Amino acid sequence: MMSLDSNLEGLEFDFDPRLEAADPRHVCCHVLDGYKCDIRPYSMCNILEGQAVDELEFLARPTNYAARTPLQSQDALAHSVFNVTAGMVRLSKLLTDGRRQVFGFALPGDFIGLTLAEHNPYNADTLTPVTACQFDRGQFKRFMSLQPALLRRLYDITASELARAQEHIAILGCRSAEEKVACFLLGLRTRLARRSGLSSRIPLPMSRQDIADFLGLTIETVSRMFTKLNRQGVLDVARDHVCIRDLNYLQKLAAV
Amino acid sequence: MMSLDSNLEGLEFDFDPRLEAADPRHVCCHVLDGYKCDIRPYSMCNILEGQAVDELEFLARPTNYAARTPLQSQDALAHSVFNVTAGMVRLSKLLTDGRRQVFGFALPGDFIGLTLAEHNPYNADTLTPVTACQFDRGQFKRFMSLQPALLRRLYDITASELARAQEHIAILGCRSAEEKVACFLLGLRTRLARRSGLSSRIPLPMSRQDIADFLGLTIETVSRMFTKLNRQGVLDVARDHVCIRDLNYLQKLAAV
DNA sequence: CGAGTCATTGACTAGTGTCAATGAGTGTGG
DNA sequence: CCACACTCATTGACACTAGTCAATGACTCG
Numbered sequence: 001m002m003s004l005d006s007n008l009e010g011l012e013f014d015f016d017p018r019l020e021a022a023d024p025r026h027v028c029c030h031v032l033d034g035y036k037c038d039i040r041p042y043s044m045c046n047i048l049e050g051q052a053v054d055e056l057e058f059l060a061r062p063t064n065y066a067a068r069t070p071l072q073s074q075d076a077l078a079h080s081v082f083n084v085t086a087g088m089v090r091l092s093k094l095l096t097d098g099r100r101q102v103f104g105f106a107l108p109g110d111f112i113g114l115t116l117a118e119h120n121p122y123n124a125d126t127l128t129p130v131t132a133c134q135f136d137r138g139q140f141k142r143f144m145s146l147q148p149a150l151l152r153r154l155y156d157i158t159a160s161e162l163a164r165a166q167e168h169i170a171i172l173g174c175r176s177a178e179e180k181v182a183c184f185l186l187g188l189r190t191r192l193a194r195r196s197g198l199s200s201r202i203p204l205p206m207s208r209q210d211i212a213d214f215l216g217l218t219i220e221t222v223s224r225m226f227t228k229l230n231r232q233g234v235l236d237v238a239r240d241h242v243c244i245r246d247l248n249y250l251q252k253l254a255a256v
Numbered sequence: 257m258m259s260l261d262s263n264l265e266g267l268e269f270d271f272d273p274r275l276e277a278a279d280p281r282h283v284c285c286h287v288l289d290g291y292k293c294d295i296r297p298y299s300m301c302n303i304l305e306g307q308a309v310d311e312l313e314f315l316a317r318p319t320n321y322a323a324r325t326p327l328q329s330q331d332a333l334a335h336s337v338f339n340v341t342a343g344m345v346r347l348s349k350l351l352t353d354g355r356r357q358v359f360g361f362a363l364p365g366d367f368i369g370l371t372l373a374e375h376n377p378y379n380a381d382t383l384t385p386v387t388a389c390q391f392d393r394g395q396f397k398r399f400m401s402l403q404p405a406l407l408r409r410l411y412d413i414t415a416s417e418l419a420r421a422q423e424h425i426a427i428l429g430c431r432s433a434e435e436k437v438a439c440f441l442l443g444l445r446t447r448l449a450r451r452s453g454l455s456s457r458i459p460l461p462m463s464r465q466d467i468a469d470f471l472g473l474t475i476e477t478v479s480r481m482f483t484k485l486n487r488q489g490v491l492d493v494a495r496d497h498v499c500i501r502d503l504n505y506l507q508k509l510a511a512v
Numbered sequence: 513c514g515a516g517t518c519a520t521t522g523a524c525t526a527g528t529g530t531c532a533a534t535g536a537g538t539g540t541g542g
Numbered sequence: 543c544c545a546c547a548c549t550c551a552t553t554g555a556c557a558c559t560a561g562t563c564a565a566t567g568a569c570t571c572g
Binding site: 432433473474476477480495 | 561
């Protein structure tokens with residue numbers, strides 16, 4: 001029923017050469033296939049200037065990962081923190097009885113390891129090919145202590161992550177399956193927009209199981225809701241993306 | 257069926273005169289009925305020393321509230337932030353369609369307004385008589401900028417609040433009604449313990465509706481789970497508290 | 513004592529979960 | 543290049559948890 005012919009080109013995980021002319025003084029900019037780092041505007045490092053940028057860059061190790069690679073495992077010693085520069089990373093936690101909760105999907109500009117805790121609070125696994133700046137956790141912590149501006153910036157990021165987590169709590173606690181799916185799609189759309197603008201095409205590099213575990217549903221229920229919204233003409237659903245046909249209806253479903 | 261004769265004395269919201277000899281140099285200590293502030297060990301201000309304590313104290317306005325008083329309303333301009341010194345505060349958010357999500361219950365030592373945002377992210381309402389140190393948000397923000405140690409401390413608190421929010425997400429997303437109730441009781445027990453040690457008696461100054469809205473359930477379901485655990489001999493349930501009879505069983509229910 | 517609020521209980525229902533079968537897409541080896 | 547195995551998504555039938563509606567009970571406050 002649903003078209004499955006598409007691929008992930010809409011994700012635009014590669015860097016855009018048009019940004020070549022951007023400010024060269026920021027982390028990650030020298031290391032990515034000759035292109036400038038276009039995530040700086042919404043990345044944690046955008047608060048730094050002058051020498052501090054060079055110092056942070058000295059600590060940053062540019063890394064590339066294939067899709068479906070673990071970046072960190074819950075409860076393991078936290079060696080590193082990451083600043084994602086391209087791709088998508090799934091953040092999740094496994095309960096002892098095998099149930100799993102997905103907390104979110106990190107996008108370019110997102111920082112993984114905000115708590116700076118000894119042990120990783122959750123798993124982080126790539127869903128697509130990912131590039132990231134990797135930092136030694138101890139070094140990063142020390143550097144942060146010497147840079148109040150960076151500390152302040154990370155504080156703000158953590159506070160807004162907390163606000164986002166509370167939104168998610170309200171979604172899980174108050175909403176029906178259909179509303180949850182609408183919230184998920186519109187939330188992802190908004191977060192993707194900071195890179196490429198609002199689009200009606202939403203790439204879904206994660207599996208239905210990931211979506212289900214994010215929304216506190218089963219894979220079957222997610223599938224049924226997609227099918228329902230597809231039949232109603234609200235969405236065009238494919239395995240690896242959806243296109244929004246009736247944004248208004250979706251927004252009404254997701255209305256706070 | 258359930259005994260309803262008890263009152264809230266177990267909450268021990270009053271201050272303990274045994275702490276009279278504690279370090280006098282900290283916020284809130286002069287203002288509370290002649291007793292020392294016994295929340296300092298786990299409060300945000302415990303990082304400060306010397307003159308900085310006096311400066312913060314100069315900004316702090318000691319306040320008292322009756323039970324069921326609003327401290328702040330969601331979306332309203334955020335004038336103040338609070339450091340709770342006694343009592344319990346409900347943090348909640350109302351959705352447009354009338355559904356409500358309770359995010360948590362602030363206890364002595366907890367800070368309300370971590371995000372320091374222009375507008376309050378949620379409602380805060382007292383459940384018991386409450387005392388708190390109130391700060392002007394702008395003044396507090398400026399003071400924090402001048403005190404990297406305090407900034408660092410608030411960062412850590414925010415990060416651990418984020419971790420707690422993610423625990424709550426996992427509870428809402430993965431668990432059954434019975435498990436949710438067990439998690440709620442044991443979580444509250446643990447948080448109360450930092451003041452008075454672990455106790456089998458858990459005061460419940462919030463309504464069943466508050467518990468239901470915290471756990472993403474209905475009031476009837478919460479009531480049924482209480483009744484069930486009561487019948488099984490796991491709990492002694494009263495309107496305003498429960499006593500844990502079979503901790504082991506409860507912990508198995510709540511096991512991560 | 514009576515009104516009002518909140519919690520409990522019961523009967524019934526709806527929404528999701530569970531289980532099982534089928535379909536579609538992907539990768540591998542002959 | 544095709545056949546096969548494998549994974550993942552969809553669909554249907556059915557079960558069950560938790561929600562809804564309504565009545566009753568317990569406590570609180572004038």
